[in-house]
Amino acid sequence: MKHSKIAIIGGGNLGAAIAEGLIKSEFVVPQQITVTRRNLAALLPLETAGVTITSDNEKAIKDSDVIIVALKPYNVKEVLEGLKKNFDPSRHIIISVVTGVFLKDLAAIVNHGVPIFRAMPNTAIAIQESVTCLCYEGASDIQIKYVTDLFDQLGITIAIDEKLMDAATVLGACGIAYALRFIRASTQGGIEIGFDAKTANLIAAQTVKGAAELLLKLGRHPEAEIDKVTTPKGCTIVGLNEMEHQGFSSSLIKGIGASYDKIVK
Ligand SMILES: NC(=O)C1=CN([C@@H]2O[C@H](COP(=O)(O)OP(=O)(O)OC[C@H]3O[C@@H](n4cnc5c(N)ncnc54)[C@H](OP(=O)(O)O)[C@@H]3O)[C@@H](O)[C@H]2O)C=CC1
Ligand SMILES: O=C(O)[C@@H]1CCC=N1
Numbered sequence: 471m472k473h474s475k476i477a478i479i480g481g482g483n484l485g486a487a488i489a490e491g492l493i494k495s496e497f498v499v500p501q502q503i504t505v506t507r508r509n510l511a512a513l514l515p516l517e518t519a520g521v522t523i524t525s526d527n528e529k530a531i532k533d534s535d536v537i538i539v540a541l542k543p544y545n546v547k548e549v550l551e552g553l554k555k556n557f558d559p560s561r562h563i564i565i566s567v568v569t570g571v572f573l574k575d576l577a578a579i580v581n582h583g584v585p586i587f588r589a590m591p592n593t594a595i596a597i598q599e600s601v602t603c604l605c606y607e608g609a610s611d612i613q614i615k616y617v618t619d620l621f622d623q624l625g626i627t628i629a630i631d632e633k634l635m636d637a638a639t640v641l642g643a644c645g646i647a648y649a650l651r652f653i654r655a656s657t658q659g660g661i662e663i664g665f666d667a668k669t670a671n672l673i674a675a676q677t678v679k680g681a682a683e684l685l686l687k688l689g690r691h692p693e694a695e696i697d698k699v700t701t702p703k704g705c706t707i708v709g710l711n712e713m714e715h716q717g718f719s720s721s722l723i724k725g726i727g728a729s730y731d732k733i734v735k
Contacts, residue, residue: 485540600625
């Protein structure tokens with residue numbers, strides 16, 4: 471499957487980010503990628519990089535082997551219904567990154583025996599730093615290996631039960647926004663205590679990266695690392711405790727719950 475052509479149906483925020491990541495990773499060359507949307511002007515940078523851009527979904531599917539569906543949840547049914555006659559089970563695999571649309575619902579729309587994967591990456595896929603949770607139905611071992619390899623090039627991949635896909639959406643995909651808001655708030659605090667915005671943002675972003683790398687590279691526990699920073703009677707514990715009095719951990723946990731409820735209810 472190494473020379474498979476990839477069509478991304480719906481080249482918006484996530485679809486375009488996947489294309490960018492694929493190009494950077496060299497998993498495929500740009501000429502193996504087609505990206506579709508109606509407003510093609512937004513895709514011109516990808517075209518400059520060598521990707522085929524088009525509004526013709528049918529042609530994109532006919533010219534490709536792997537079809538990544540990156541449409542909004544509310545128009546996926548309508549768009550795929552109109553395209554289903556173009557899917558060939560002996561050739562195509564479908565990878566949906568659409569939030570909240572189950573494998574069985576996708577299979578019912580396509581109705582063709584085409585292997586279907588659900589993947590839940592985040593926008594850091596553009597720089598090969600996504601965490602992508604994956605589940606699938608009706609796929610062969612070769613196809614599972616291919617799709618896992620593809621997302622492994624774009625960050626890390628975790629195979630999960632489909633029942634956890636909504637939770638993966640919140641923790642991994644929405645999580646990028648939560649982390650960025652943390653950095654933004656830190657930057658605002660940094661400005662209040664003396665830094666210009668650019669320097670404060672750099673310090674806040676690199677600090678979050680360092681914290682994450684302590685866990686990812688050294689396998690450490692967050693609280694054990696916090697203990698190393700909180701000098702007795704020092705400034706860290708005073709700030710941290712004040713944040714907790716103001717509901718820091720609680721607001722994050724409640725926010726994660728609210729995002730989850732929005733998907734499942
Ligand atoms: N953004 C994120 O961080 C994440 C998003 N997701 C999921 O990925 C999906 C896409 O999200 P996102 O990229 O943010 O949304 P966008 O709205 O940015 O992208 C969807 C794209 O689909 C295009 N589109 C609409 N109709 C058609 C059509 N008939 N044919 C081809 N393209 C079409 C739209 O462009 P145009 O109007 O020009 O046609 C639009 O650019 C959603 O289901 C979302 O839940 C999952 C994880 C993370
Ligand atoms: O906010 C959303 O609905 C989408 C799904 C995950 C990230 N963005």
